Amino acid sequence: MTFRRYRAVAKKEFLHILRDWRSLFAALAMPLVLLLLFGYALTLDVDRIATYVYDQDGTPESRELVERFRGSRYFDVLAMVGDYQTVERGIDTSRILLGVVIPNDFSSNVLSGKEADVQLLLDGSDSNTASLALGYAEGLMQMYALEVQNRAQNQKGMGHPGPAVDARIRVWYNSELQSKNYIVPGLIAVILMIIAALLTSLTIAREWENGTMEQLLSTPLRPAELLLGKLSAFFVLGLVDTVIAIFVGVVVFEVPLRGNPLFLLAASSIFLFGALCWGILISTVARSQLMAYQMGILSSFLPAFLLSGFVYAIENMPPVIRLLTYIIPARYFVTILKGIFLKGAGPEVLWGPLALLCVYAAVVFFLATKRLRQKVA
Amino acid sequence: MPENAVEVRGLVKRFGDFHAVDDVSFEVSRGEIFGFLGPNGAGKSTTIRILCGLLSPTAGEARVGGYDVATEAEQVKENIGYMSQKFSLYDDLAVEENIDFFSGVYGVRREIRETRKEYVLKMAGLENRRGDMTRLLAGGWKQRLALGCAILHEPPILFLDEPTSGVDPIARRTFWDLIYQLAEAGNTVFVSTHYMDEAEYCHRIALMYRGRIVALGAPAELKRSLNLPSMEDVFISRIEEEERRTA
Ligand SMILES: Nc1ncnc2c1ncn2[C@@H]1O[C@H](COP(=O)(O)OP(=O)(O)O)[C@@H](O)[C@H]1O
Ligand SMILES: [Mg+2]
Numbered sequence: 001m002t003f004r005r006y007r008a009v010a011k012k013e014f015l016h017i018l019r020d021w022r023s024l025f026a027a028l029a030m031p032l033v034l035l036l037l038f039g040y041a042l043t044l045d046v047d048r049i050a051t052y053v054y055d056q057d058g059t060p061e062s063r064e065l066v067e068r069f070r071g072s073r074y075f076d077v078l079a080m081v082g083d084y085q086t087v088e089r090g091i092d093t094s095r096i097l098l099g100v101v102i103p104n105d106f107s108s109n110v111l112s113g114k115e116a117d118v119q120l121l122l123d124g125s126d127s128n129t130a131s132l133a134l135g136y137a138e139g140l141m142q143m144y145a146l147e148v149q150n151r152a153q154n155q156k157g158m159g160h161p162g163p164a165v166d167a168r169i170r171v172w173y174n175s176e177l178q179s180k181n182y183i184v185p186g187l188i189a190v191i192l193m194i195i196a197a198l199l200t201s202l203t204i205a206r207e208w209e210n211g212t213m214e215q216l217l218s219t220p221l222r223p224a225e226l227l228l229g230k231l232s233a234f235f236v237l238g239l240v241d242t243v244i245a246i247f248v249g250v251v252v253f254e255v256p257l258r259g260n261p262l263f264l265l266a267a268s269s270i271f272l273f274g275a276l277c278w279g280i281l282i283s284t285v286a287r288s289q290l291m292a293y294q295m296g297i298l299s300s301f302l303p304a305f306l307l308s309g310f311v312y313a314i315e316n317m318p319p320v321i322r323l324l325t326y327i328i329p330a331r332y333f334v335t336i337l338k339g340i341f342l343k344g345a346g347p348e349v350l351w352g353p354l355a356l357l358c359v360y361a362a363v364v365f366f367l368a369t370k371r372l373r374q375k376v377a
Numbered sequence: 378m379p380e381n382a383v384e385v386r387g388l389v390k391r392f393g394d395f396h397a398v399d400d401v402s403f404e405v406s407r408g409e410i411f412g413f414l415g416p417n418g419a420g421k422s423t424t425i426r427i428l429c430g431l432l433s434p435t436a437g438e439a440r441v442g443g444y445d446v447a448t449e450a451e452q453v454k455e456n457i458g459y460m461s462q463k464f465s466l467y468d469d470l471a472v473e474e475n476i477d478f479f480s481g482v483y484g485v486r487r488e489i490r491e492t493r494k495e496y497v498l499k500m501a502g503l504e505n506r507r508g509d510m511t512r513l514l515a516g517g518w519k520q521r522l523a524l525g526c527a528i529l530h531e532p533p534i535l536f537l538d539e540p541t542s543g544v545d546p547i548a549r550r551t552f553w554d555l556i557y558q559l560a561e562a563g564n565t566v567f568v569s570t571h572y573m574d575e576a577e578y579c580h581r582i583a584l585m586y587r588g589r590i591v592a593l594g595a596p597a598e599l600k601r602s603l604n605l606p607s608m609e610d611v612f613i614s615r616i617e618e619e620e621r622r623t624a
Binding site for chain 2: 002004005007008009011012015016019020210211212214215216217218219220221
């Protein structure tokens, strides 16, 4: 291992990166675009849903329900209307998304603990938004119904079912509060995995295709020097991408960064190095750039997306798949990111997954150099 | 440094059950310009790649600069310069950047790096185009630059695989002048070609056909022994005989 040879490779790779400005631009824009794209798709929160309320009951109970709708940031009660047609027309003309019709037996049903049928009219043309609106409205009404019953029971002096009711309410409310803060850190892990694997996956295949590999192999350059040189150049690019991704997460998605930013960067560096090594390994296996590209996308995106615990909880997976997640580096990085972002965790808590990421990087790097040496012979 | 720069004995390279190199033996002495001739697919490149440590032989032995190519590839690589059949510099690097890169990879000492660079630029006639992108160079200049990058570390033995294919006659002439200069400076030059006229420029040649060497010797000697006027006639007669023999 000679520093001089390693440095020559690193410098040359930097020049390649700088000369290919189209790829450079893509590499820098990718974290931004992917984060915004996936981030907004996955953390879609609907708020200020335009609503008409038709209160046929006109009792204190029904008025209290209406106040709940008014008080929620998810609903914007534009008007109280006096007939059904106005509600329908509102939906037809897209003035409102939701119509709430409270029947005249609402208060008596609620107070007697029977099911209180409130009619919800929805504009289903955007089914996603409609189902979210439905979810919020049902949650709000359920909470209200439980509270009213609770109150009624307390007045009659019948026990204290308080905590059970509380728990259900919490679930309703958390489902949405969770999404952004939990999804964005996971997304950063997935995106960095994709970018890193793509950055490096082409690099060796390109040397083979251009015939320059043959030239390199005739020189005293060693596989480890070649790979480390290449990794260094891409590492710098990957680090810039990491900073962009974290910045977007914090500034655009307002994910709280409770941990130490420097520790976050250091942990990301370890993950990044392993992910870059993975791309290099693919590159030594693939014969053509096209094949390397496809293998790079599939082998980085799918496992990181599906098996990292970012979208699907690992505890709920079948045992075989759960075992598989242990070899997915994104799994550890998702844990680390959530820990640093949301809990402000430091190395003393996260050393386990960090150590595993180091092991992963070392193993993959070793395999890549071995593979390159084999191909030479 | 042993007397023979290259020694090959019973060399065989099989790809599956195809014999690309079939029991080849020859020697190249120091300072010699050794020509490797033969039609496409004869096995020239395969032999050269084995000698450069890029391919491992199926059987037989090959020593380059006294080192065994199969077991001492590292030492072999320190002592050779190789120019592959396909142009293999970086198109997106400037002339000078390619030189700097190979200088680093060959581990050229810092003190002599600038001198070597100037020497190569002068040799390739690119002193005034050092900042140009390599992709913009015409064929002859590219070839000379590739040669220059292969000799930055002053290797005693050079392997040039069809270095003049696809360049114009004048550039070919200039290139051969460079080969002569290198040989006069004491380097061994192992060069393959499929141009008949280039055979005459070599001190000795080996004619390769279907993986075997069918003629070996100095051009004048070969012509005399077969009593034929040109190298072209020598080739044809040797190949015809080989066809008869294997038929
Ligand atoms: N890696 C390889 N795998 C299979 N066949 C090969 C390989 N390399 C070369 N060959 C075959 O070996 C023969 C000799 O090739 P080569 O040495 O390149 O010939 P030349 O350089 O004389 O034109 C050709 O038929 C070629 O197809
Ligand atoms: Mg050839």
